[in-house]
Amino acid sequence: MPAKIIQGRDLSEQIRQRNESRVRELADKGVTVRLDAIIVGEPESGIIYARSQERKCQSIGIDYRLHTLPGNANDNELQALIDNLNSDPDVTGILLNLPLPDHLDAPAAQYAIDPYKDIEGVNPSNIGLMFYGTPINAPCTALAVHTILNEAKVELRGKNITVVGQGNIVGKPIALALIAEEATVNTCNKYTDNLMAHTKDADILIAAAGVPEMITADHVREGAIVIDVGINSVPADEAKGTPARVVGDVLFDEVSQKASLITPVPGGVGPVTVAVLLQSAIDAANKQLGTRRFR
Structure with missing residues (x-):
């Protein structure tokens, strides 16, 4: 059975509406x-x-x-x-x-x-606090992935999760956020030997390596949840007659026939990341209430 596609644009609109309401509430407080x-x-x-x-x-x-x-x-x-x-x-x-x-x-x-104004969560203080599960502001892409899984009512505790990608902005923060949820997290990268051995047993597979369509159906177990964080520009190929396109790290057409839930590229993690960035901006203002002077 084909996977259910998690439409990030729909979720981002829900977050946008919540954000707008929260901005009005803060405005009422001056x-x-x-x-x-x-x-x-x-x-x-x-x-x-x-x-x-x-x-x-x-x-x-x-x-x-x-x-x-x-x-x-x-x-x-x-x-x-x-x-x-x-x-x-x-x-x-x-x-x-x-x-x-x-x-x-x-x-x-x-x-x-x-760190209180660092809405992207890139200050090393915020990254470091992720080890304790208490960042002042979390890295936005990690927050977006966490939000997508939560909104889809995915239980994280005890799940086997493989993150392919170990970058400072995406892969590592995502892994730390999931460890804080008491998941069993395995991290790999594009150089990992026999990558398939690490991905095939994952209940949840998160692709964030920045390699176009590197994750195929052979990397995924039946019924797994697949979150594609990659966004890659692929030039036109005249020999194959294919136009320029934007793809993720997952070979979507193949993997969507095997996964239970999957995010597309474009239209998956990207729109949610933008929405949670503004959510973090609102959170930052709220956290500064009582500690900062507003005019």
Whole structure:
């Protein structure tokens, strides 16, 4: 029987509605949720993404401010901007758009963001607190995966879960979040020998390796839940007559015939990640109530 497809766009709309209601509740308390984003240089994709962020924020009442630094800005200039936003009581969330130019120290910039305003959960303090299951703000993609599983009423305690991908932003935080739920978690990567031996026994398989369609039906046991975090651009192939397309780390058409639940790409984890990013912005403002001065 084909898998039930978890439509991230539907879930993201539910989260958006909840977010809008929470923003109104904070406004009634005199609190404006404000998200300040930083871009260094003006990469076309970054500007497009920032404008999309702005529209989504405005649609639910979040005050969005974009700060741009020239492409030749140095670490001290970026640090000074982050320090100013950290100390501004009107700023409740800070978002650093990556990638930064190669000459800048991205980890240092992430570390500089106040953990309470770090809505992406990239500050090492927030990553470290995931070991205890108590981050101030959780990494957004990990939170999105956790949200998808919770909304689908998937029991995590005691389940065998394999995460393929060990990146600092996605794979590792997802594994830590699931360990906190008392799941049995196995982590692999694209270099793992005999990967299939690790994935075939998984009740839940999470693909986050960044390799197009690497997970096939042979990697998945019958009835498994498959969450595809990958998003990969595949160029057109004239020889095969295939157009350019966006695919995940999972060979969807094959695996969807074997899994019980599966997320598509696009339209799966991605929209939920955007929705929980704004949820985190609201959470950050709420956590700062009573500890910060709002005007």
